[in-house]
Amino acid sequence: MLHALFLNCTLKASREPSNTEALIRDVIAYWKQEDVTSEIVRIVDHQVAFGVTEDEGNGDEWPVIFEKVKRADIVVIGTPLWLGEKSSVATQVIERLYGGSGLTNDLGQAIYYNKVGGVIVTGNEDGAKHASASILYGLSHIGFTIPPNVDAYWVGEAGPGPSYIEAGRNNDFTKRHAQFLAANLYHFAKMLNEHPIPAEGNVME
DSSP, X not given: OEEEEEEEOOSSOTTSOOHHHHHHHHHHGGGTTTTEEEEEXXXXXXXXXXXXXXXXXXXXXXXXXXXXXXXXXXXXXXXXXXXXXXXXXXXXXXXXXXXXTTXXXXXXXXXXXXXXXXXXXXXXXXXXXXXXXXXXXXXXXXXXXXXXXXXXXXXXXXXXXXXXXXXXXXXXXXXXXXXXXXXXXXXXXXXXXXSOOOSTTOOOO
């Protein structure tokens, strides 16, 4: 079984509906017939400290989430857009992931080797491609494999308007890219599970 972890970087606690989580769940639905288990972690429900290590101490709950990251084959960061940018929570998550990038796997590679990464974005107006580029570069830089077309997003019209839950679920473009994301993450995760990246040439000293 492959395991997918979705880090939902909404600014809303779990008592409030999240448009980002709605698109996450629509992606998960594509795996109903595949050997994939999925878990969603809403970051703001946890006391995650600022910092660039794997454990900042003093009640930091990131280490529990980080253990989930280490066990996952697929890691997807979901973020809303604010002023055309990924959320501050998504930035914090990238920083905390970077904090663990000096750790290694059993072969001496960066700990994120043989994991695949993707991004899900929702919001009004523009910024989805900018946010996706930032997140996918961050994941690639620390060792995740980034398959093609693993940025699924929905944005509404300029100005205040309906959300993804209200208006986006029937958008053909978003549905098609959600399917691309699900299919390509699954394919590459399965491929790396069966044929891991060899250690030669990329062992951390």
